[in-house]
Structure formats: structure tokens, C-alpha cells
Amino acid sequence: MVTALSINALTKIYGKKKAVSSISLDIPAGSFYGLVGPNGAGKTTTLNMCTGMLLPTSGTVELFGVDVWRNVDTARREMGVMPQADEIFDRLTGLQLLVYSGMLRGMKKPETLRRAHDLLDAFDLSDAENKIVADYSTGMKKKICLGTAMIHSPRILFLDEPFEAVDPVSSANLKDILKEYVATGGTVIISSHVMSLVEKMCSHVAVIADGEVRASGTLDEVATGKDLEDRFLELVGGRHEAAQLSWLDGGVDGNAAVSGHADETSDTDNTENANTNSLGGDVDAQ
Numbered sequence: 001m002v003t004a005l006s007i008n009a010l011t012k013i014y015g016k017k018k019a020v021s022s023i024s025l026d027i028p029a030g031s032f033y034g035l036v037g038p039n040g041a042g043k044t045t046t047l048n049m050c051t052g053m054l055l056p057t058s059g060t061v062e063l064f065g066v067d068v069w070r071n072v073d074t075a076r077r078e079m080g081v082m083p084q085a086d087e088i089f090d091r092l093t094g095l096q097l098l099v100y101s102g103m104l105r106g107m108k109k110p111e112t113l114r115r116a117h118d119l120l121d122a123f124d125l126s127d128a129e130n131k132i133v134a135d136y137s138t139g140m141k142k143k144i145c146l147g148t149a150m151i152h153s154p155r156i157l158f159l160d161e162p163f164e165a166v167d168p169v170s171s172a173n174l175k176d177i178l179k180e181y182v183a184t185g186g187t188v189i190i191s192s193h194v195m196s197l198v199e200k201m202c203s204h205v206a207v208i209a210d211g212e213v214r215a216s217g218t219l220d221e222v223a224t225g226k227d228l229e230d231r232f233l234e235l236v237g238g239r240h241e242a243a244q245l246s247w248l249d250g251g252v253d254g255n256a257a258v259s260g261h262a263d264e265t266s267d268t269d270n271t272e273n274a275n276t277n278s279l280g281g282d283v284d285a286q
């Protein structure tokens with residue numbers, strides 16, 4: 001097994017906060033690797049340290065044997081990193097942004113143009129190629145950001161929540177493109193909260209919580225025979241009883257929204273909806 005990315009005791013401390021605490025992971029080449037964890041778990045911080053964007057407090061990252069922090073330029077050549085929408089030059093058109101990204105990576109203009117059109121076509125953005133990116137929808141921006149990460153054909157792709165806000169058709173197309181990329185030897189690392197997506201797309205997964213790896217390996221190794229989402233909840237903990245928002249009653253009593261005291265102001269006894277502890281009808285499902 002060739003290791004694409006080797007993370008060793010990676011740590012990031014902000015003041016007194018340990019955002020990432022001695023994480024170690026080996027990510028095999030050709031894998032589709034999911035980093036999953038609750039909000040604030042440390043996924044983005046970990047990815048940013050792996051891509052040379054955020055200096056670790058301690059620990060090392062090697063990309064195909066190259067120490068990322070000793071050789072940032074060399075390592076970056078092998079990477080495609082999906083930027084956040086607020087990190088791109090959004091006064092460019094979609095086409096200009098892709099061409100700019102390719103040429104920044106040292107590509108010749110004719111080849112960059114060819115690939116840019118291929119990407120726009122694959123991402124259903126051809127009709128918007130001459131529109132400035134600032135006027136794109138959130139999902140369109142997400143797709144163009146992904147395009148900028150792919151145009152130079154990197155060996156490894158780092159994608160932070162790539163499918164968030166992308167419509168199901170575009171999402172299915174993107175997934176096909178990424179699957180094909182992995183099938184031809186590429187490596188993809190994504191962060192996600194969506195377990196069904198991880199289950200469908202990923203060959204490997206690391207569950208991160210409180211800056212630590214709680215489990216890692218192939219999907220089967222991490223799931224240990226259980227439903228992946230249940231296993232995730234078991235690993236990260238933090239599940240509690242349904243919130244008791246007694247004032248949130250879906251407007252059952254018209255006065256409740258005004259007064260906030262449904263019991264005092266209601267003169268009807270609606271026994272069917274008497275359980276004002278519920279968020280809609282999902283209490284049992286929780």
C-alpha cells in the first residue's frame with residue numbers, strides 16, 4: 001500500500017484551546033477518505049495544516065514522502081485544495097477564474113482553456129461561464145471552487161464539505177467525476193457531516209471529536225458491524241434527550257406566539273396536541 005498522506009502527531013493549539021490534539025493518520029493512495037466529526041471537532045484545522053495553509057503547533061505531515069512544512073511549494077504542486085467561496089477572486093467570470101487558477105499552477109493557456117471548458121461542461125456551468133462569480137448562487141460557487149482545485153490534475157484533492165448547497169443532479173455529476181478520479185489513482189480527502197454521503201462515497205473514514213481521532217480505517221473497520229451513523233454517535237457521544245422547548249408548539253394555539261404562555265392563555269383543551277414539549281412530531285424518533 002502506498003501512503004499518499006501521512007499525518008504524525010499533528011497538533012494545533014490556539015491560546016488555551018487545543019483544536020487538534022496529536023492526530024495521526026495514514027491515508028492510502030487511491031482512497032476516498034472521509035473526515036467526519038461534529039461541529040468544532042477539528043476537521044478544517046486538520047485539513048488546513050495538511051495543505052500548508054495553517055502552521056501546526058507540532059507534528060508533521062508528509063505528502064508522498066515529502067514533508068509538507070519543509071517543502072511547501074513542492075508538496076502543493078501535488079495537491080488540489082478547494083477554496084472557500086470567500087477566498088476566491090469573485091469579480092472574475094467562472095471561465096476567467098478557472099483559467100487564472102490553471103495558469104497560476106504553471107499551465108499553458110491553450111490547455112488551461114480546454115480543461116476549463118471541460119470542467120464548466122461537467123459542472124453544468126457552461127451557460128454561466130461569462131457571468132462574474134460574485135453573481136453565482138451558493139451551489140454554483142461551490143462547483144467553481146471545486147473546478148479551481150481540479151484544473152491542474154493534482155494527485156490528491158482536499159475538499160472541505162464539497163457537496164454542501166449543491167443540488168442533487170450536480171452533486172451526482174460531481175460524485176461521478178470524483179469516483180472516476182479515484183478509479184484512475186487519485187486520492188480524495190473530504191470533510192463532511194453527512195454520514196450517508198460518507199457511507200456511499202468513501203472507502204475509508206476517520207471519526208474526529210474534540211480534536212482527537214476516535215476511530216479510523218476502512219468503513220467496515222470503523223462501523224464494526226453497526227450502522228455507520230449509530231457508530232458515529234456512539235464514538236462522539238454528546239447525544240441527549242430531545243430539547244424541552246415547551247414554547248415551540250407550531251402555532252397550535254394562536255395566542256402562544258404572542259404571549260409565550262400557551263397554557264395560561266389557551267381556552268381550548270386540544271388534547272391531541274397537548275404535548276408542547278415536542279418539536280413537531282419527532283420526539284419519538286429522537
Ligand SMILES: Nc1ncnc2c1ncn2[C@@H]1O[C@H](COP(=O)(O)OP(=O)(O)OP(=O)(O)O)[C@@H](O)[C@H]1O
Nearest residue numbers: 014017018019037038039040041042043044045046
Ligand atoms: N483561529 C482560531 N482561533 C481560535 N480557535 C479556533 C480558530 N479556528 C478554529 N478554532 C477552534 O478550533 C476548534 C476546531 O475548529 P474547526 O474549524 O477545525 O472544526 P470543524 O471540525 O471544521 O468544525 P465544523 O464542522 O463546524 O466546520 C473549534 O473549537 C474552533 O472554535
